[in-house]
Amino acid sequence: MEWFSAPEYWLGRLALERGVAAIYLIAFVAAARQFRPLIGEHGMLPVPRFLARESFWEAPSLFHFHYSDRLFATVCWVGAVTSGAIVAGLADLVPLWAAMLMWLLLWVLYLSIVAVGQTWYSFGWESLLLETGFLAIFLGNERTAPPVLTMWLARFLLFRLEFGAGLIKLRGDSCWRNLTCLYYHHETQPMPGPLSWFFHHLPKPLHRVEAAVNHFAQLIVPFGLFAPQPIASLAAAIVVITQFWLVISGNFAWLNWLTIILACSVFDRSSLAAVLPVPNPPALAGPPSWFAALVIGFTVLVAFLSYWPVRNLISRNQRMNMSFNPFHLVNTYGAFGSVGRIRREVVIEGTDDDEITDQTVWKEYEFKGKPGAVRRLPRQWAPYHLRLDWLMWFAAISPLYAYQWMTPFLLRLLRNDRDTLRLLRHNPFPESPPRFVRAQLYHYRFTTWRELWREHAWWHRTLIGQYAPPITLEKEPSQPASGD
Known part of the structure; x- marks a missing residue:
């Protein structure tokens, strides 16, 4: 199955796996430190009260079987330890099936949290982490070459993330079409950062350039992700640069960082070697037949579930940050379809x-x-x-x-x-x-x-x-x- 393997993307896979695990670690620690007053047994929106009116298939969560604050904390810290182990490289030292189970455990645990998180967990970056985390189950580890299908599905996710964000702006607030939204955005965004004041005071012509570049990066560049190399790597580099611009201009949880991590998976070794000293790839074996079968099955599932997000993308009534199934697989994304003026x-x-x-x-x-x-x-x-x-x-x-x-x-x-x-x-x-x-x-x-x-x-x-x-x-x- 030579067609199945993409050894030239071993560095991209490494960045994707370690990056997603690092975001999981942050997400689990944040949940552990904040859940009690928000959704704990005596919180503002208690989980037990929520579970009493929701079925498992409406909110799939381990907490349907039992809930206590101690159990919730245990779920958070087990998730944090497991994701930390993957960041440290443990998933590359264990058999492939064990690595897949580690990723599956992270996904199940975080889905259990998001499903009961109610309004506190109702944002697009939760779905993005769950979708990317489920995809990571099928990336393999250092015992096998990166599966080409999974790497292409990561690009497809990145495309939906960026293109959806671009379309919702173009279809939404008129200030995006006349390039004036950034006159207000840095001041009115949910949680400004330490440089937001300075970004706000950039000259208005530069704000218009920012908006135009944003349209280019989100409406044109994503198509380059599917082009041959090195064009695909160039498109990914533009995504990384524009996302870093967003990172330093505000606080958007891990939305921008996950986007950067997904973009890093697009870089192949030859493109990286043209600008950076990169090591030679290790000896990578072909995939076991059972792993190839699971990856192919996962690809078919994503193709089937993509009907609803793609239909949403081409719809005039596009909705942003929406999950079409309770498991948050193959979602639609978008941000700032409207921008406040005050x-x-x-x-x-x-x-x-x-x-x-x-x-x-x-x-x-x-x-x-x-x-x-x-x-x-x-x-x-x-x-x-x-x-x-x-x-x-x-x-x-x-x-x-x-x-x-x-x-x-x-x-x-x-x-x-x-x-x-x-x-x-x-x-x-x-x-x-x-x-x-x-x-x-x-x-x-x-x-x-x-x-x-x-x-x-x-x-x-x-x-x-x-x-x-x-x-x-x-x-x-x-x-x-x-x-x-």
């Missing part, structure tokens, strides 16, 4: 006064990633994902995004819940919980160069009004918090 932020405040008066002093809770204190420079968090901070951006757009969890979140602050406070950067009430908490809605904008010099502030904010009225444990609200 930034709103929900600011959470508390007071320990017994009664609220005009003289009440409100103290602000500080989040780790989302904008808060105007003098604090945004931090780089990606590929680590701060789930509460990300959802706070959606909550500021509309209270409908937060109606399930905002009131439980505020009530947990009134109790100084330890797990919830670990999600935050600063608790203004370290000794005893506040008597009242409330949420205010602000308009945020980046300061100008002159304001930064004069005020030493990265943000300027203006109060819009009340988002959620003051609440206290003495009289818990009967309805979820909502904004004005």
Whole structure:
């Protein structure tokens, strides 16, 4: 089966396997550190309550058989240890079947988390990790040459990821068509990074160039991935460069990093050797017949499941970041089909006064990633994902995004819940919980160069009004918090 093997892609496979395992490691650690206040037994959206109304086939998860916070933590840390072992190279030291089982275990464990994660896990990078992670099962290890079918399926995934993102922009907000979206994007994106202020203040003509290059990279370049080498490697290099631009301009969890990892799988040895010193490939055996049969079967499955994503791509009513099956296999992707023109932020405040008066002093809770204190420079968090901070951006757009969890979140602050406070950067009430908490809605904008010099502030904010009225444990609200 000489046609089946692609030894010239052994470095691409190595980058893909180690990269996906590293992202799995980050995802499992993030889940372990954040799940208790979000979806734990006593969290804002408890898993047991969710499982009571969902069947296994609607939300395939090991937790249907039993759930406890201890079991959830065990799943996270088993996943972290297994993915760390693959990053260290263990999958190349064990038999091929054992390596496949390691990848299958990671996929099952993370699918079990995503399936019960509810709104906290409802983003495209979760589906992307699961789809890429399932593909990794069929990459083989150093005991066999890279299977050409699986390597081409990685390109097909990369194509859908990039082309889908390009189409949703072209079909969505008019500012993408007139090349003005980046006048606003760096300021209004969900979680700006430390360089976002500087990107925002680039000259507007350069912003228009950025938008045009983005269209080229996402609408034209993806077709080059299927061209002969070295054209395919050149297309992959453009994807890597444009994705790194996104990495340094904002925080988008592991979306950009997984895209870069997939693009690295496109590089063949001869193309890399033209620009870098690369080692010769090791001696790679042909595939066992059972492995070849599994890869061919997987390819047929992907071809069958691709009907729905491809139909979505060519549809005028294209939807982004959608899974067409509960196992998150062969999904559709996209990002920023619309771009906000102004930034709103929900600011959470508390007071320990017994009664609220005009003289009440409100103290602000500080989040780790989302904008808060105007003098604090945004931090780089990606590929680590701060789930509460990300959802706070959606909550500021509309209270409908937060109606399930905002009131439980505020009530947990009134109790100084330890797990919830670990999600935050600063608790203004370290000794005893506040008597009242409330949420205010602000308009945020980046300061100008002159304001930064004069005020030493990265943000300027203006109060819009009340988002959620003051609440206290003495009289818990009967309805979820909502904004004005």
